[in-house]
Amino acid sequence: MGRAAAIGLTRERVVEAAIALIDDKGLVGFSVRALARRLNVYPAALYWHAGGAKTDLLAEISGALIASLMTPEDLSDDWRETIRILFRRFRARVHEHPHAAPLLGPHIRSNGAPNAPWVEIILKALTEAGFEGQALIDAFNSVVGALEGYITLELAADGATEGSEWVEGFDAGLDALDAARFPLVKRHLPQMYNRSFVMRWKSGDVAPLDDGYNFLIETLILGLEAQAKRGRSREVEPATPATTG
Structure with missing residues (x-):
């Protein structure tokens, strides 16, 4: 807490750093310990400013957005x-x-x-x-x-990678759809592919x-x-x- 006070740690600064960490690493790479390392403080200092649990911190991030x-x-x-x-x-x-x-x-x-x-x-x-x-x-x-x-x-x-095994499997599954059973899907798939919900693998x-x-x-x-x-x-x-x- 002494270190946190010395660097002027505030709730706003914690949330700002948390958003920056999520921007860099995604939610998978986000943790209270990783955020504490980025701010060079103990994790307890973060909870002091943003609630007593990780869910409290995530809520602060969501609200700030x-x-x-x-x-x-x-x-x-x-x-x-x-x-x-x-x-x-x-x-x-x-x-x-x-x-x-x-x-x-x-x-x-x-x-x-x-x-x-x-x-x-x-x-x-x-x-x-x-x-x-x-x-x-x-x-x-x-x-x-x-x-x-x-x-x-x-x-x-998830934003899979072009040419990856997963994307190739995704495309193969769509190609294999029976046109007799799914006539509208097959007809509109060229317009829907990565430009509509569900029929895509690229993130928005x-x-x-x-x-x-x-x-x-x-x-x-x-x-x-x-x-x-x-x-x-x-x-x-x-x-x-x-x-x-």
Whole structure:
């Protein structure tokens, strides 16, 4: 702890160094001991600043990646554009640190107060769209699920090596698919290969799925518009008059 104090160790510096280590070595090469060596301190000093377990540190990393995505000053007059800005910034941020993408969904400890700024912005945008009550929460969950789900999947591939035995086996398996049984897969495979989920071995950091992400944003916005309109229609729908026998 004396060494940590002497070098001005802070939670922010620990998290910054942890992200840099993951950038360099990936999650497989990340450990508390490796991070302590990089900062030249004892592991206990890291726990002092970032919780008492490795999961606490991973949660701090996850939270740091996305907690400051947007501020109230970034709000657009059009709620749709606010959603677009959030999605684009989120993806750009995570693409800067692709090895950390798997941390986004699982680490629930990174939720809560640190994320309040961008949660507030999403809620404001959806409120302006016309959502309220439970529908507002459902819309919020849809936005966050789409936001984190796409990026996590996009950057989840292992990034195998061109010409490796694994890639050759992957290609052989696709070539062997029966066209009679899988006609659509075989027909569209040239367009899907390494440019779509599932039918790829390259990670999104080297083969980004840009068009699909933009398609997702616009589809989500259209769906939100339709759901909000549907909700408003229900509110003004006249009651069915009672019938008498």
